[in-house]
Amino acid sequence: MAQKEKLQCLKDFHKDTLKPSPGKSPGTRPEDEAEGKAPQREKWASKLDFVLSVAGGFVGLGNVWRFPYLCYKNGGGAFLIPYFIFLFGGGLPVFFLEVALGQFTSEGGITCWGKLCPIFTGIGYASVVIVSLLNIYYIVILAWGLYYLLQCFQQELPWARCRHGWNTNKSLWLSANATNLTSPVTEFWERNVLSISSGIDEVGGLKWELALCLLAVWIICFFCIWKGVKSTGKVVYFTATFPFLMLIVLLVRGVTLPGAAEGIKFYLYPDLTRLKDPEVWIDAGTQIFFSYAICLGAMTSLGSYNKYKYNCYRDCMLLGCLNSGTSFVSGFAIFSVLGFMAQEQGVAIADVAESGPGLAFIAYPKAVTMMPLPTVWAILFFIMLLLLGLDSQFVEVEGQITSLVDLYPSLLRKGYRREIFIAVICVISYLLGLTMVTKGGMYVFQLFDYYAASGVCLLWVAFFECVAVAWVYGADNFYDAIEDMIGYRPNGWMKWSWMLITPVLCVGCFVFSLVKYKPLTYNKFYEYPDWSIGLGWALALASMICIPMMVVIKIIQSDGSLIERIKAVAAPVKGGASSRPKEYSLKNSELLHPLDPNGIHAFSKHSHTIVETTIMDRSEDEDDAQVHIPMEMLLFQSIKE
Template sequence: MKQDTGLLRTQKRRENEGRGNHASYGGTEQDGGMEQGSEMKVETSVTEATLDTQEERQQWSTPTEFLLACITTSVGLGNVWRFPTTAFENGGGAFLIPYLLVLLFIGRPLYFLELVMGQFSSSGSVEVWRMVPAMKGIGYGQIIAAWSVVTYFSYLMGLTVFYLIVSFSEVLPWSVCDEAWADENCVDASFNYTSNSSASYQSSSEQYYFNFVLHFKADISDGIGLPDWRMTLCLLFSWSVIFLSLGWGVKSIGKVVYFTALFPYVVLVTLLVRGAMLPGATTGMLYYIFPQWRRLLDPGVWYAAVTQAFFSLSTGFGVICHLASYNNFFHDVYRDAWIISMADTLTSLLAGFTIFSILGNLAFQLDTNIEHVVRSGSGLAFVSYPEVLAKFEWVPQLFSVLFFLMMFTLCVGSIQNLTGSIITIITDQYPAKSKFAITFGICAANFLFSLTYATPGGQWIFTLVDYFGGSFIIFILAIFETVAITVVYGLKNVLRDVKFMLNKDLGIYWRFSWYFCPVALLAILIYNMLYLCLPTLEGKPLPEAAYACGWTLAAVAISMVPVCLITTLYQAKGETFIERLRSIFRPAENWGPRKEVHRREWEKLQCEEKQRK
């Protein structure tokens, strides 16, 4: 058969490119009843082979670097402080059921789809839309979403640097009440709580965080104030680290991920063992997994599950496509998708057990219920955890340093890859420009934007950007993305490209999931709009002007889709309006594999399919 001949040529090319290079970390594969008899080999040396008209593109030095970079991106702050809090607020163990289902039928399929499209085209999240030129605006919208998350992630990184530095003190500063920032309601780590204690008492770690670190402003009607000089220096240091890790492209990222991907597991396991030995730890862990089955009928739980899956896996931000674009064309991303998604889920569960074991100990010492010591958002990491660290009898400074060093590495991993995706988009558009200079410019701009969060009213801005930039925008762009790829470009074409690149026939699970994704996401979005709950801070609504800014941010990001559609239509070729309209919903002439040799084989396969029809 002609199709078999084309695929045999591709397989021979795949094997030839694998010879003489480093071995892949994988072995034999089996998918849908089809076995691959020989070990998949991938190109791992940094080769620069592109179309004659395109700039050279770097590749990962080893496949392990790519895998660890993806793990670093997907396993981050969302797993350490966002997942346990979300699970706690949405039914404990019952939340795990919708979360795992969402991960199985939405998160993982979309993750694999972005990996495939990025590797197949060797392009970032804008240039990849040569497959459907009309939807190029999705990539630009993802830039705004990624930038939003990067700005407040970098602020969390600055907070982490601050706490890491003060952790080297002889006495942890939040373990005692200092008159410089504490009031008469402050109680330190040695205070003997009883059930008759006044509800107005606040822990020293809480007052230290809000009064000394944040200089928290409860009312921003007169403005958010000026940036704190200490946090400004911490942010400057943070962005210097990010710049150094990005300045030399994917090769520098590849070296950093060996540490940023593995170190958090060492710390989490260490702290879990230590936390499990504390009084009350078992109660905390049981509370974490205890199911409230009635919550399964609450649509809000499913909305939270999708939000967590997207935030955790980093799908919809363009970063996954960016990372995969530096792969060898025949690299087995099918295997990576399963490994990364499983690592993400297990890390979330590990972080949950770690944190709730310590929160259980805190509830035991305070003689109160766990719900009274859990604080959502940044409070979980910078109030509850430091408070318990201060109660460790054996070298609390050591555990504090380990924890905040872990937080720092998580921030580095998440920020460098999200920022890298933005850099890739710009360098793809302007290949003649210096990548080093572009990286410096983006890091400097992000540093200036992140200063907004270092103001006394910064927590209000943090809450606003997290809601609109980190969740709402991504929901809508993800719907556009899945419809554009599976419906407009066509699921049949996606399956053909996967077969050509990976030599795999995908089964019913992938076909069903890719059709199910946009339907499920649209249903959740409609529910969210019908029962809209705008973000609040400590139960207080934000000013109307702040909500207006949030909606403006969302509108700008989403409007990239129709604006780019109209621009592309205006530039399209064709004698009539209908011809031009049809052309922008078909793959562009330069769509396909980046290497000339792969493109020719792919085009031959397309011709053989047409002749067979």
């Protein structure tokens, strides 16, 4: 039998052996089920699955509606100086750290720290608290976007004129600069979509249209992830790529509008004097941590599904370029349209520039009504918005689920238990999110957004991640692990960032954020009551307290003197943190010899146990060339020859 035909035969045998039985989770093997073991961990079907999942996870709404606004607000092109300092000194190093940690340990956001550095298991719990709160409110934006998208399928966009029941006698089209008058776009947003109340004290009733939209996006999110990485890895082929196509279309349309040049100039014109303001540096740091979706456990979870020998360093650097590049290009698409709108209304660009929901649901919808074929451009914009948010949402939920399932793998990976667990998490999150689709829901939404997943929380977690890896586990030790995985040592700037640069940047930004803290307001006028501010800080501390609390718990649970206890819980678990498969220690030449089950080369396993090894197919790509072959099959083929 030819070598290539024999290899294909072995592949087919291996594929059939690991094929799950009906009703079983992917990766379930008969002997695992018989012995009560957790099913094997899934892996990405291809390199592109991982790349697109990460791209979809961190290229989201913040790239489109937050970065361009921060850039113009903080000195235009001058803002890029602190942005790139935080990018290379904090964002990329922590992003790569989390992905590499997941790949090294083959564990989710909590259990990876339990393996690597048990005393800092609280980092994982803090990340899960943050991402759980984030998943509750982030998806509300998608509910608003879906509502707007459905409203576009009318003869005329409903926010284009003042002839509706929600409009007041103060509504006036194209006269936003007139005193005491509001545009129909603003009234559609506040009076029709939100039906906003007077304050957070007055929550009011549910907006049933929004509640149904929220239910719809949660159902979509569930079916995107319910089969694990095998479903997530395929869905992102559409959700992670189509928004880029839409962004390019909107960019081309924007730069061809009259007034676009002034908008772009306003976006990029550098004002170096703004660099003296600490808030500029705070905005740069928090934007980096937001846009790279770090300190949420999601990147660690995605990395945990990589093959051990996958070159994650290369792809992390490329993905970083994609993320920041998307943010930068989005500014051209947004500010070209804002420049056009300012020219049409005869006002300054600063008067129409918005950030966050104000940009997505007021400024841009208003701009498209001034274009030819406004319905078409509105539909394209909200489809892009939905897809950008959707893949970020289900990737973060996948990270949350993976972190929790890995805590109890024997319980939650069997049969359909994982799917049921995902459904329970989605239902609970949906019910909690209903508070944000009431008449006072916008106030609740902003409270979560300002405190629950704030920059302060992310900076806190990032600092301890670097301390745990660089100073407790050891930066050189982690570099050795990375070299073992990817085949070479990355540039030294990563190690120095973990050891020094990133912690210093995190501490500086954290301190300045507290010093410059301003209580939350809505629309710059409504001031939140004291009890709600206290609730907001409770949401923030719910994650931050996990790290010191788990340090104390781990020390108390260990034995010996205080120093002995600290040393015991600071060391990796017995057996090491690595998930390195044992077959990588075997030489390829050894696999071609007949294996005598009773001889000196025997494996001390029972006859019914499948022992996996590796055979290399040089005709395939090196990253995908490792094929796991049951040892009995190799023995059978060798004897047959």
